[in-house]
Amino acid sequence: MSDGEKLIPINIEDEMKSAYIDYSMSVIVSRALPDVRDGLKPVHRRVLYGMYDLGVFSNRAHKKSARIVGEVLGKYHPHGDSSVYDAMVRMAQEWSLRYLLVDGQGNFGSIDGDSPAAMRYTEARMKKMSEDIMADIDKETVDFQLNFDDTLYEPKVMPTRVPNLLINGASGIAVGMATNMAPHNLNEVIDGTLAYIDNEEIEVDELINYVKAPDFPTGGVIYGYEGVREAFKTGRGRIVLRAKVGFEEINGREAIVVSEIPYQVNKAEMIKKTADLINEKKIEGISNIRDESDRSGMRIVYELKRDAVPNVVLNTLYKYTQLQSSFSVNNIALVNGRPQMLNLKDLIHYFVEHRHDVVVRRTQFELRKAEERAHILEGLIIASDNIDEVIALIRSSKDGDEARAKLIERFTLSEIQARAIVEMRLRQLTGLEQDKLRAEYEEIMKLIQYLKDLLASKELRMNLIKEELIEIKEKYGDERRSKIEYSGGDVSIEDLIADENVVITISHAGYIKRTSLSEYKTQNRGGVGQKAAATRDQDFLEHLFVATNHQYLMYFTQKGKCYWMRVYEIPEGTKASKGRAIQNLINIESDDKVKAFICTQDLKDEAYINSHYVIMATKKGQVKKTPLEQYSRPRVNGINAITIKEDDELLEAKLTNGESQVLIAVKSGKLVRFEESKTRPMGRTASGVRGITLQNDQDEVIGMVSVNDMESEILVVSENGYGKRSSLDDYRITNRGGKGVKTLNITDKTGKLVSIDSVTDADDLMIINKSGLTIRMDVSTLRVMGRATQGVRLINLKGNDSIAAVTKVMKDEEEEAMAIDGEELEIDPNAIIEEDLEDDDDTDSAEETETDK
Numbered sequence: 001m002s003d004g005e006k007l008i009p010i011n012i013e014d015e016m017k018s019a020y021i022d023y024s025m026s027v028i029v030s031r032a033l034p035d036v037r038d039g040l041k042p043v044h045r046r047v048l049y050g051m052y053d054l055g056v057f058s059n060r061a062h063k064k065s066a067r068i069v070g071e072v073l074g075k076y077h078p079h080g081d082s083s084v085y086d087a088m089v090r091m092a093q094e095w096s097l098r099y100l101l102v103d104g105q106g107n108f109g110s111i112d113g114d115s116p117a118a119m120r121y122t123e124a125r126m127k128k129m130s131e132d133i134m135a136d137i138d139k140e141t142v143d144f145q146l147n148f149d150d151t152l153y154e155p156k157v158m159p160t161r162v163p164n165l166l167i168n169g170a171s172g173i174a175v176g177m178a179t180n181m182a183p184h185n186l187n188e189v190i191d192g193t194l195a196y197i198d199n200e201e202i203e204v205d206e207l208i209n210y211v212k213a214p215d216f217p218t219g220g221v222i223y224g225y226e227g228v229r230e231a232f233k234t235g236r237g238r239i240v241l242r243a244k245v246g247f248e249e250i251n252g253r254e255a256i257v258v259s260e261i262p263y264q265v266n267k268a269e270m271i272k273k274t275a276d277l278i279n280e281k282k283i284e285g286i287s288n289i290r291d292e293s294d295r296s297g298m299r300i301v302y303e304l305k306r307d308a309v310p311n312v313v314l315n316t317l318y319k320y321t322q323l324q325s326s327f328s329v330n331n332i333a334l335v336n337g338r339p340q341m342l343n344l345k346d347l348i349h350y351f352v353e354h355r356h357d358v359v360v361r362r363t364q365f366e367l368r369k370a371e372e373r374a375h376i377l378e379g380l381i382i383a384s385d386n387i388d389e390v391i392a393l394i395r396s397s398k399d400g401d402e403a404r405a406k407l408i409e410r411f412t413l414s415e416i417q418a419r420a421i422v423e424m425r426l427r428q429l430t431g432l433e434q435d436k437l438r439a440e441y442e443e444i445m446k447l448i449q450y451l452k453d454l455l456a457s458k459e460l461r462m463n464l465i466k467e468e469l470i471e472i473k474e475k476y477g478d479e480r481r482s483k484i485e486y487s488g489g490d491v492s493i494e495d496l497i498a499d500e501n502v503v504i505t506i507s508h509a510g511y512i513k514r515t516s517l518s519e520y521k522t523q524n525r526g527g528v529g530q531k532a533a534a535t536r537d538q539d540f541l542e543h544l545f546v547a548t549n550h551q552y553l554m555y556f557t558q559k560g561k562c563y564w565m566r567v568y569e570i571p572e573g574t575k576a577s578k579g580r581a582i583q584n585l586i587n588i589e590s591d592d593k594v595k596a597f598i599c600t601q602d603l604k605d606e607a608y609i610n611s612h613y614v615i616m617a618t619k620k621g622q623v624k625k626t627p628l629e630q631y632s633r634p635r636v637n638g639i640n641a642i643t644i645k646e647d648d649e650l651l652e653a654k655l656t657n658g659e660s661q662v663l664i665a666v667k668s669g670k671l672v673r674f675e676e677s678k679t680r681p682m683g684r685t686a687s688g689v690r691g692i693t694l695q696n697d698q699d700e701v702i703g704m705v706s707v708n709d710m711e712s713e714i715l716v717v718s719e720n721g722y723g724k725r726s727s728l729d730d731y732r733i734t735n736r737g738g739k740g741v742k743t744l745n746i747t748d749k750t751g752k753l754v755s756i757d758s759v760t761d762a763d764d765l766m767i768i769n770k771s772g773l774t775i776r777m778d779v780s781t782l783r784v785m786g787r788a789t790q791g792v793r794l795i796n797l798k799g800n801d802s803i804a805a806v807t808k809v810m811k812d813e814e815e816e817a818m819a820i821d822g823e824e825l826e827i828d829p830n831a832i833i834e835e836d837l838e839d840d841d842d843t844d845s846a847e848e849t850e851t852d853k
Contacts, residue, residue, distance in 0.1 A: 023175065024174070024176060027174050027175045028175065028176075028334075028339055029334065030042055031043075031172075031174070032172035032173060032174035032179070033177075033179055033334050033339055034165055034179065034181075034333050034334065035165075035334045036165060036333040036334060036346075036350040036354075037157050037158075037160070037350060037351065037354035038133065038157050038159075038160045038165070038354070039160075039164035039165025039167075039170060039333075040133075040157075040158060041087075042077070043077060043083060043084060043087045045154075045155065045157070046072050046077045046084075046154065047068070047084060047087055047088050047091070048126070048130050048133065049076065049134070049154055049155060050068055051068055051071075051102075051124075051126050052126075052134055052137070053071060053075070054068060056068065056125045057125065057126055057131060058126050058127055058128045062103070062105045062123035062124060062125045063124065064120065065088065065104075065106075065121075065122040065123060065124050068088065068124060069084045069085050069088065069119050075147060075152055075154075076147050076148070078148045085119045088102055088124060089104070089109060089116045093108055093109060094217060095111045095217055096217065097168050097217060098169070098183035098184070098186075098216070098217045099129055099162075099183075099186060100127050100129070101126070101127050101130045102124050102126065103125050104122060104123070104124050105122065105123040105124065106121055106122035107121070107122065108122060111266070111267050111298075112266065112267050112268035112269075113267075113269060128475070128476075129162055132161045132162050132472060132475075133158050133160040133162055134158055134160075135159065135160075135161055136159050136358065136362050137155060137158065137159055139159075139362045139365040139366065140362075141159040141362045141365070142155050142156060142157050142158065142159050143155075143157070144156065159358040159362075160354075161355070161468050161469070161472055162186075162476075163189050163190070163193060163348070163351045165181065165333060165351070166183075166184050166348070167185070167189055168183050169181040169182045169183040169184075170333070174339075177339060178330060179332040179333065180328055181329065181330075182214035182216070182231070182239065183214060183215060183217065184213075184214050184215050185212075185478075185481075186472070186476055186477050186478065187473055187477040187480075188215070190470070190472065190473040190477070191211075191473075192207050192210035192211040192344070192348060193351065193352060194466055194470075195207065195210050196345070196348045196352060197352060197462050197466055200349075202345070204232055204233050204343055204344050204345050207348070208229065208232055208344075211232070211344060212480075212484060213228045213239075213482065213484050214228070214231075214239060214327070215480050215481055216241065216262075216263035216327075216481065216482045217263065217481065218262065218263050218265075218481075219244055219260035219483075220242060220244055220261060220262045220482055220483075221241065221244055221482065221483045221484075222239060222240070222483070222484045222485065223241065223242045223324070224485070224486075225484065225486045227239045227240060227326075228484075231329035231331070232343060232344040233343055234341075235329070235330070235331035235332075235342050235343045235346070236328075236330055237329045238326050238327070239326060239327045239328075240325075240326050241324065241325050241326065242262065242318060242323065242324045242485075243260060243261045243262060243324070244258070245257065245258050245314060245323075246259065247310050250301065250303060251303075253287075253304060253305075254304045254308070255301050255303045255304060256301075256302040256310060256313065256314055256317070257299060257300070258299070258300040258302070259297065259298055259299060260298060260481075261298065261300075261322070261323070262322065262323070262324070262325040262327075264327075265322045267291070267293070269322075270323070271289055271300065273321060273322070274286075274289060274302075274317065277320055277321065282320060283313075283317065283320055284305075284308075285304055285305050285307075285308030285309070285312070285316070286302050286303065286304060286305070286313060287303050287304065287305045288301075288302075288303040289301070289302055289303070290303070309498045311498075331343070331347065333347075335350060352465065355465045356458075356461060356462070356465065359454075359461050359464060360455065363451050363455055364455065366447075366451055367448060367451040367452065367455065370447050370448045370451060371448060372416075373444055374441065374445060374448060375416060375417065376416060376417060376420045377440060377441040377444060378417065379411075379416070379421055380420060380421065381437055381438065382413065382417075383411075383421040383424065384428075384434045384437060387429060389410075390407065390421060393407060400422050403418075403422050404419060405418075407421055407422070497549050497550070498549065499549050499550040500516065500517075500548065501516075501517040501546055501547070501548055502514040502516060502546070502547060502548070502549060502567065503515045503516075503517050503544065503545070503766075504544070504545055504546075504547055504553070504567070505544045505768075506544075506594060507579065510581055510582045510583065510593060511578055511579040511580060511581055511582070512571075512580060512581075512582050512585065512594075513570065513571055513572065513573035513577060513578075513579030513580065514547075514571070514572055514573070515572070515574065515575050517546060544766055544768055544805055545597060545807055547567045548567065548599075549567050549568040550566070550568070551566075551567050551599040551600065552564065552565070552566060552567070552601070552603055553566070553567050553598075554597065554598040554599075554614075554631060554653075555582070555588075555597055556597070556598070556650055557589075557592045557594055557650065558592060558595045558649035558651075559589065560640060560641050560644040560650050561588075561589075561592065561638040561640060561641060562631055562634070562641035563586040563587075563588065563634070564631075564634030565585065565586060567599070570585070571585075586638070587636060587637050588638070595649065595651055595652070596616070596650065596654075597653070598654070599655075600628065603628075603632040604632070606629075608628075609627075609628045609632045610629050612627075612628040612655055612656065612657055613626065613627055613628060613655070613656050613658055613681065614626050614627075614628055614641070614653055614655060615653070615660075615662060615676060615679065615704075615706055616642050616652065616654075616688065617650075617651050617652045617653075617691055617701055617704040618645075618648045618649060618650055618701065619648055619649050619650075619651050619701050620647070620648040621666075621691050621692040621693065621701055622645075622648065622687065622690065622691060623662065623664070623679055623688050623691030623704075623736070624642050624682055624686060624689070625676065625679040625680070625681050625682065626641070626642075626681060626684055626686075628655065631684075639684065640685055642684070642686070642687060642688060643685055643686065643687040651702075651704070655706075656676055657708065658676065658677070659676065659708065660676045660707060660708050661673060661674070661676060661706070661707050661708075661710075661733070662674055662675075662679075662705070662706050662736075663704065663706075663707070663756065663758075664691050664692045664701055664704045665701070665703050665704075665740075665743055665753060666692060666694060666699050666700060666701050666702060666740065666753070667698075667699055667701075667752045667754075668695045668696075668699045668746060668753070669744045669745070669746040669752075669753050670692075670695065670739060670740035670741065670743065671714075671731055671740045671743040672691070672692045672737075672738050672739070672740035673728075673731045673732065673733050673734060674691075674734060674735060674736040674738075675733065676706065678735065678736045679691075679736060689737075690736065691704075691736055691737065692738065692740055693737060693738060695739070702752075702754055703755055703756040704756075705757060705758045707728065707758045709760075710728060711728075711760070712728050712758040712759070712760065713725045713726060713727055713728060713759055713760065714726050714727075714728055714730075714731065714743070714756065714758055714759075714787075715755075715757045715758070715759045715782075715808075716743050716744045716753060716755065716756050716791070717753075717755040717767070717794060717803060717806045718744060718746070718750040718751045718752060718753055718754060718791070719750075719751035719753075719754045719802045719803050720749065720751035720802060720803075721794055721795045721796065721797050721802075722744075722751075722793055722794065723755075723782070723792065723794045723806070724782065724785045724789055724792060725759055725779070725782050725785070726743070726784060726785060727784055728758075730786065731743070731787060741787070742787065744787075744788075744789075744790070744791060745788055745789060747790065750790055750791070751802065754803055754804075754806070755803070755805065755806035757806065757807070757808055759779045759808050760779070761780040764776055764777065764779065764808065765778075765779050765782075765794075765806065765808055766808070767794060767803060767805075768803070768804050768806070769795070769801045769803060769804060770801060770802055771798075771801045773801075775794075775795050777794070779808065782794075
């Protein structure tokens with residue numbers, strides 16, 4: 001160790017802590033975060049000021065980028081040349097900045113991620129807007145600081161007339177914090193700023209009427225508004241962006257055409273990743289992708305396969321590719337040198353405050369300059385009024401100093417005035433020039449008065465700020481590029497699934513599947529049917545119904561529990577497949593069975609769930625009505641739908657609007673019809689009230705129908721394949737709880753009643769045998785008969801087979817009635833048996849035994 005030096009021991013932990021804090025503060029304040037006033041980081045500010053120094057204005061020739069970078073590096077920015085050039089390049093890229101600050105000439109990169117040419121090849125100059133950002137910088141409007149080697153001064157902030165932080169946004173990663181600010185439309189921002197100036201108490205909710213949402217340079221669609229509102233109110237929020245797409249037919253095929261992509265998405269990278277996903281079979285339905293973009297605009301074409309559904313493919317692209325991306329707003333900027341989270345109102349407030357400060361400082365500077373000029377003019381006017389004496393006085397002096405001293409003494413002038421008179425040119429002695437002096441003096445005095453008034457009145461200053469903002473709006477204002485789709489949200493799984501009709505079948509042993517409705521064909525009455533499903537030993541199909549993929553399916557079990565599932569969640573199977581056990585899909589008890597289902601629309605729609613009811617019937621004739629709202633919050637283990645008594649089980653559940661009529665039929669062939677309003681709404685745990693009185697212990701309810709359309713007809717089917725449809729008017733309205741009237745003449749030939757449904761000519765009928773055979777037939781082929789007839793044979797049964805289930809399906813007009821394998825259908829010549837019998841004179845006892853719980 002040399003003489004005079006000494007070692008000071010320090011704690012390495014303390015040293016690292018203080019050094020790291022110093023480093024992080026330097027990054028935060030001097031590198032990564034923009035200033036709230038001008039929206040610029042130090043590097044951008046230095047690039048613009050370097051161009052200002054070089055005189056590379058918007059109306060001058062471009063200069064080599066290397067020359068500008070060298071100027072900035074050498075004078076103001078002691079970092080690598082790439083940091084300066086990259087910052088300058090970004091300020092010239094129309095897909096990076098909403099309002100460009102640099103006018104580039106040459107290759108400045110592309111939206112495909114291509115690198116810009118080296119700085120020795122490209123040229124640049126300022127954009128007109130940059131000049132407005134630096135307007136009045138020479139009028140002492142902002143503070144200056146020494147550069148890195150203390151040889152020059154650079155501005156701490158720009159005196160910007162443009163709300164740059166709001167219109168261009170910013171992004172940067174500091175130490176321990178980051179910023180990500182969205183760009184906005186200049187017209188909207190200035191309208192919002194003017195509204196704030198008029199009313200400083202304005203709320204963010206009112207400002208949103210002016211500044212509607214961010215406006216990205218690449219356009220696109222802002223999908224959903226919640227994130228925007230959150231960002232405006234708090235300074236943080238997630239904005240979902242989607243590409244702008246259209247559908248076209250190209251070479252006879254559907255195609256998705258993309259004309260705008262989300263902000264900060266690399267187009268080439270996006271196309272490559274999409275192609276990879278198609279090859280990996282994660283995205284289906286696309287046969288080809290082409291990038292047809294050129295200088296006239298962007299155009300990416302996704303050619304679809306013939307059987308693809310365009311909307312489903314598009315939603316899949318949104319989910320798995322960058323056709324949908326999100327922009328996480330994090331509005332952190334430097335306020336008085338400290339990082340701060342800012343909402344929309346704060347950003348406008350600090351900009352207006354800065355503009356006010358600039359106007360005050362500019363006015364003070366202009367006033368000082370005007371007073372100095374007025375002072376000189378006063379001296380010149382005195383000289384011109386006494387021109388002969390002044391000339392004689394100057395001529396008699398040996399030098400300028402003596403002349404000035406004599407003038408000061410003779411006319412009581414100041415040193416400045418005397419110097420101006422001595423340095424006055426001879427041409428200023430002409431009469432015309434003297435008139436000009438007086439005119440200039442009068443103008444200067446008016447200006448001084450105006451500037452003094454401006455400094456004395458905040459209202460005048462604010463009006464001036466507004467005028468300057470309106471001027472900026474007229475100069476640079478343009479239409480919004482990003483479209484706002486207020487109703488958007490996250491891509492949900494149902495967006496990826498076509499909302500088509502499907503047939504859902506449930507077997508006696510509890511196997512379920514969904515099958516496309518198009519797999520079923522229409523046959524004529526009396527056909528032998530098609531093979532519908534392979535069933536396990538001793539199993540048969542029991543429930544069959546039609547729904548759409550996006551509907552909600554509610555399962556009601558015989559023990560009175562309710563489970564919930566989306567239709568698309570039901571495993572898909574072919575018409576001949578067995579399906580999956582319901583126990584594997586929902587947490588149903590092993591000794592329980594699904595007996596009824598309800599398909600509903602959106603269970604989050606309050607108006608819908610509060611205007612609908614679930615009406616249930618049990619095997620022993622109990623009925624119960626409960627608002628749908630009570631079932632809108634399902635649980636994995638199911639919820640109680642109805643309390644079931646001993647030896648009873650839930651049989652049916654129907655969705656109603658509260659104004660339906662209810663028909664309940666029993667195995668012995670009787671039916672009761674009553675107004676739904678006769679059953680008051682009850683809670684989920686109630687057990688209900690008497691719906692129909694059974695004939696004997698062997699009798700039981702086989703079905704319930706709720707009808708709104710009084711033109712409906714009632715279809716009943718017996719277990720041996722006989723059925724008929726009757727007019728609803730045939731069944732008179734009685735009180736709830738009665739014994740009912742005859743609906744089908746039950747004989748040994750017909751067998752017991754197994755099904756009741758409401759039908760019209762527009763329906764088709766699907767009949768399933770216990771052996772698994774199905775037949776689909778047109779309801780219009782069945783003529784309307786009296787309610788006490790035996791009906792007609794609907795299906796030929798072989799051996800000991802009997803009907804398991806009957807359901808109606810919507811008619812598919814495109815399907816032609818066709819025989820199986822092209823053979824003629826087997827029609828039973830004895831099928832039509834219409835033995836009209838005398839109507840039973842049953843009386844309806846109006847029992848009202850309520851067994852509510």
